[in-house]
Amino acid sequence: MAELLASPGVAGWALQSADAPIGIALCRVTVDEAELLTIAVQRDQRRRGAGRALLAAVIAHARAAGARSLFLEVGDDNPAALALYGQTAFQPVGRRKAYYRRGDAPPADALVMRLTLTYGG
Numbered sequence: 183m184a185e186l187l188a189s190p191g192v193a194g195w196a197l198q199s200a201d202a203p204i205g206i207a208l209c210r211v212t213v214d215e216a217e218l219l220t221i222a223v224q225r226d227q228r229r230r231g232a233g234r235a236l237l238a239a240v241i242a243h244a245r246a247a248g249a250r251s252l253f254l255e256v257g258d259d260n261p262a263a264l265a266l267y268g269q270t271a272f273q274p275v276g277r278r279k280a281y282y283r284r285g286d287a288p289p290a291d292a293l294v295m296r297l298t299l300t301y302g303g
Contacts, residue, residue: 183208186219195239197232207236209244209252216244216299218254221263233266241270245299252297257282259290272297
């Protein structure tokens with residue numbers, strides 16, 4: 183994680199309560215595009231707004247850094263993440279077949295999604 187954070191254009195956020203970590207997010211901005219590298223929330227902290235807050239921080243950072251679009255990949259078998267991204271106006275723009283390995287289960291496709299960060303064009 184430290185190596186990734188030291189990479190050019192990478193920024194990270196962490197949410198923590200007084201006694202435990204809640205979640206993290208990492209993104210990379212390159213020229214006029216940004217990519218959400220990861221977002222994760224502790225299982226017992228989900229559905230309390232942490233994911234939305236982390237995603238809002240990533241979007242604000244990407245806009246401030248001059249990105250025109252924010253991309254991400256998400257498993258098509260992850261309804262909670264798909265709902266969050268859909269509510270945030272991400273649109274599917276591609277699919278990577280059998281991208282996520284799921285142990286003994288069949289691999290899941292990744293949906294590539296994009297959020298337009300600029301207005302009026």
